[in-house]
Amino acid sequence: MTTEHREAAPPAKGGAAPRPTPPASGTARPAPGPKEQRRAERRSRRYRWDLKYSPYAFISPFFLFFAAFGLFPLLYTGWSALHSASMLTPNEMEWVGFENFTRLWEDEFFWKALRNTFTIGIISTVPQLLMALGLAHLLNYRLRGSMFFRVAILTPYATSIAAATLVFAMLYGRDYGVINWALDLIGIDRVDWQAGTWSSQFAVSTIVIWRWTGYNTLIYLAAMQAVPNDLYESAALDGASRWKQFIHITLPSLRPTILFTVVVSTIGATQLFGEPLLFAGDPSGGTQNQYQTLGLYMYEMGWINRHLGRAAAIAWTMFLLLIIIGIIYWVVTRWVSRSSGEEE
Amino acid sequence: MRQEDDDVMHNTTRTTNRPRRRAARAVAVGLTATLATALLGACSSDDDGGGGDDDNITLRVGVFGQFGYEEAGLYDEYMEANPNITIEQDSTTENADYIAQLRTRLGQNSGLADIQAIEVGNIAEMTSELSPRWVDFNEYDVDTSHFVPWKIDQATDADGRVIGLGTDIGPTGICYRTDYFEQAGLPTESEAVSELFAGGWEDYIAVGEDFAANAPDDVAYLDSAGGMFNAVVSAFEERYTNEAGEVIYQESEGVQTAWDLSLQVADAGLTDQQQQFTPEWERALANGAFATLPACPAWMLTTIQSHAGDAGAGVWSMARSPEPSNWGGSFIGVTDASEHKEEAVALAEWLTAPEQQAKIFANAGNFPSSATAQETEEVQNATNEYFPGTQIGQILSTAAAEIPSTPIGPNDQIIQESITNGLVTVEQQGNDPDSAWDGVVSALDNALAE
Amino acid sequence: MAVVNTQPAPQDAATAGGPERGRRARRAKAGAAGGHLHGGWLTYTILAVFALGSIVPLVYSAIAASHSKARLSEATPPFWFGGRLFTNLERAWEDANLGKAMINTIFVASTITVSTVLFATLAGFAFAKLRFRAKNVLMLLVIGTMMVPPQLTVVPMFMAVAELEWSNHLQAVILPMMVSAFGVFFMRQYLVQALPTELIEAARVDGSNSLRVVWHVVFPAARPAMAVLGMLTFVLAWNEFFWPMIALTQQNPTVQVALTGLGQGYVPDQGVIMAGALLGTLPLLIAFVLFGKQIVGGIMHGALKG
Secondary structure, X not given: OOHHHHHOOOOOOOOOOOOOOOOOOHHHOOOOOHHHHHHHHHHHHHHHHHHHHHHHHHHHHHHHHHHHHHHHHHHHHHHHOOEEEEOOOOOOEEEOOOHHHHXXXXXXXXXHHHHHHHHHHHHHHHHHHXXXXXXXXXXXXXXXXXXXXXXXXXXXXXXXXXXXXXXXXXXXXXXXXXXXXXXXXXXXXXXXXXXXXXXXXXXXXXXXXXXXXXXXXHHHHHHHHOOOHHHHHHHHHOOXXXXXXXXXXXXXXXXXXXXXXXXXXXXXXXXXXXXXXXXXXXXXXXXXXXXXXXXXXXXXXXXHOOEHHHHHHXXXXXXXXXXXXXXXXXXXXXXXXXXXXXXX | OXXXXXXXXXXXXXXXXXXXXXXXXXXXXXXXXHHHHHHHOOOOOOOOOOOOOOOOEEEEXXXXXXXXXXXXXXXHHHHHHOOOEEEEEEEEOOHHHHHHHHHHHHHHOOOOOOEEEEEHXXXXXXXXXXXXXXXXXXXXXXXXXXEOHHHHHHOEOOOOOEOOEEEEEEEEEEEEEHHHHHHOOOOOOHHHHHHHHOOOHHHHHHHHHHHHHHOOOOOEEEOXXXXXXXXXXXXXXXXXXOOOOOEOOOOOHHHHHHHHHHHHHHHOOXXXXXXXXXXXHHHHHXXXXXXXXXXXXXXXXXXXXXXXXXXXXXXXXXXEOOOOOEEEEEEEEEEOOOOOHHHHHHHHHHXXXXXXXXXXXXXXXXXXXXXXXXXXXXXXXXXXXXXXXXXXXHHHHHHHHHOOOOOOOOOHHHHHHHHHHHHHHHHHHOOOHHHHXXXXXXXXXXXXXX | OOOOOOOOOOOOOOOOOHHHHHHHHHHHHOOOOOOOOEOOHHXXXXXXXXXXXXXXXXXXXXXXXXOOHHHHHOOOOOOOXXXXXXXXXXXXXXXXXXXXXXXXXXXXXXXXXXXXXXXXXXXXXXXXXXXXXXXXXXXXXXXXXXXXXXXXXXXXXXXXXXXXXXXXXXXXXXXXXXOOHHHHXXXXXXXXXXXXXXXXXXXXXXXXXXXXXXXXXXXXXXXXXXXXXXXXXXXXXXXXXXXXXXXXXXXXXOHHHHHOOOOOOOOOOHHHHHHHHHXXXXXXXXXXXXXXXXXXXXXOOOOOOO
16 A cells, blocks of 8 residues: 555655645656666656655544444444344344434423433543643652552553442442442541432542542653753743742643644543443433433443434434534633634 | 454344334444444454353343342252253342342343342233243243232233242231330230230331330330331232232322321331331340331341341340231243253243242241242241241142232332432421321322323 | 745744744754753642642552451541551452453553554644645544544444444444544644644755654654553553443453452442552553653754754
8 A cells, every 4th residue: 555655665856845735746856868768767757656655645534434433333333223123133223314303492301301411421531631640740750669650540440340339339328328328437428429410420420530530641641751851941040939840841742742632622521431331330320311311321321221213312412412512612722822823 | 353353243133033113223333333443443353242152151140138048058059960060150149239130131122140139029020011021931841839819910911921030938926125115014925025016007006106105215116107008008908009910009099108107107106217228227226225116027027137136146036017918039041042042941930839939038038938948847947046836838839828919010119219308308407297108108299100 | 954944934923023933943853861950848748748648548548458348447547557458469460351451451552542643743744744635624524523522422332332242342442533623633732832833844955855754753743642641541541441341351451440340248348449440540551651661861862853
């Protein structure tokens, strides 16, 4: 697929310094002889092709694999959203048009799940990213045992769901939970964590934060590695405090990565699934669905109630919702970067 | 070369005899297949076990949780008697995981084992939409006369095809703590306690009120309103689905009675406000936070034993239920995709035969679904030293004989779950019972709508 | 190495202003390991608290793995190690066929990691630093593919797998995960900031074609991000549960599929389940250390060789 690059020779030397764009043209060079000229032309043609087509070669593996394994499931889900179909017999579908979508308007459970997803998303994502940024900053210091800290903060991401379930059930149990035991000790009333809307959403959020803070920390840390040290050194010479360095050097340098984590966390929060499932033990998200997220609702609709078409419609609604959020982000960042005169 | 690979692939898939319904889907799948093959650069190997040269056959058995065939040595025994057969077992601990895989594979009729287990909560979907995916045991003249009749009814589809053979069932008694009963001034002997409850669930509740007045303050009479509901509703001949397959929970006498009685125990403060099988419930069981389990099937004894541990040894006992019912149990079926149906049917028949069921009961405590097995000495006289002085075998087999034949539908689990949730909101959050019921109905209207 | 600044490259968000850009290029050889400042006791305290909170569930799973089923069900759960750790580990290893599962999973996760990191770096580089037609639209498409909720795609994926006769074969879980939109987006955002356009231009001036640029400039600059992406991808592939469970069986499992068969009985044996979970996590911790070393050390190692 990229063979032409492998064979491609460097462009002829001696001529005008070739620039990336527009590609240097072979005709501008003096013509020493027909043979050499042909070779030079071939070289420069290769160079032009290289510049023109290598970007496509670089991105094509992604799109090829996506077309093979991502596109069909995506389109199929969209197609089944327009049908009444059972999870048990997905090959037999009955066309219903947009009914699976329109019924969501009157579906109180959908709106509840949407609200839950939004509130849990906010109370889990914001502190998570802020903490991750702070932790990454600290981990970027020269430290003894920095490897230990790096591995330690990423362990929640690797810890098995079974282990996490066990531990969080012990923490948040109503009668036998460690947290309620501690509350009792200091004279505060026990909390039925699962039963209340806020208490359960708070509990789910703590699981999300526990699980993903280290993940984001590591992403920030990698980006911080690319910030030149002498920026800090000269700032230090100018007498800037650590805090000022963080605000004026680290943060601006991390802007693309911060944008990345915000986008990814937004997507993750919208699709939130594993943590509330772990907390409840089933996809109901509580006896009154008080912490059922869109992801859980979709899962329940598909795998418990066995309505593939309706579940697919919820999936596509989530997809469209994310696209709307994406457009809002885009408009906002456009506006911000215009006003600050920068890109990205 | 690529082209050839593709053709080979399509030929092999055609032999699986899968009807193609949608041209569009076929094209899309074909496109994916082509792209995937091109990417892989080679055709996938086709070395599925059980290709069957000579007479040597590999039979795959897919089970979940607690079947205990391997542990009881049944496979080894069968392979010894049938040297040409090798048995491989795939075993998943949780039915939730197992059923997701089974459904997906049944949907495409691909990747299935020769024998697959089916939990009673899923049997109705197998006898309805997915019935064609299973072998009809009648066609192979399998003797089903030794099973309790309702068990075979549950595995029979509308056309009379029998797609599953019964493994275990869950006849219920009432489990209770003798130490707490003693403290409350109640009798502790199994026979005497059975007498207390004999008049029906009202008697059970009346004993509870007595208990509450005299027992230690921090011990509840029973675990949950949901448990009460399950115990009461299961003894009715109609619960959530009628004989015609219609959802009737709103009109069902069983549901109405069970709902009212459950509210009664919740109102009287007799419950520990748990949800069954959550970690908190398990801990409550271990801590002795409640004194009875109103629906206590054979397999619950194992549950109690492993959670209550040494501390609970000798303090639990079992009494006869005033209205015994069935809770849980499973089936095994032979898939239509099996390449060795004859042999798989023979193995399934053997595994569920009375002698093997009796062995499993002795080994793992799974109560047999075979009436013949239930009548054996080993089952009738079974006791358990963890529950000393209790004629467990007698109580359970008496209960088994009284289990009503109840039609079950594919949505029964969803309905019961939803009603239990409704009860929890009354019991724990103090919601108004009528609005809780309305909540149940609207949740179910949404969940069951096509 | 002289950096020829032929034309003003699109200003990276990262660079704070003019003077820094010169320094930034100069610093090319710095590549200092670790950070710029020493941490104080407060830093250590905060990090220790977070590290502790992070590892407690894992440690607790080890504690749970060292007890019998009965002990774990007792009224007060154990808070310290018991004596059954090795018994349970052994049972988990044998019951779950973990040896084969480990080999399978190492193969699956490594293949997925290598291909994801490689393809994501190439595509991320193209999106961050090269010019081509429809670039922005394609980038949005990449981000769009991340927005598809995964829990339902299992059904059509299994349709394809059934058609290909791949069920129970490892390629069924490898091929769908060979690339990741997340990875492409991550690499793009990283390289936009971390890869000075001048470096690419300089390499071009020296006569490098695109592949040489990738090898000698992009890869060295992307190394910390590649390590992070590799780490995250490896864990993701290792812990992937739902789809492998549908597509594979216990006869030819990945670790997560094998673990679904543990601790059977009407009451699952938590001790054995936790022992299995622990065994399934250990290789990841080893991988963390291996990848983690790659993150340290700044970006510019070897950037001058091109």
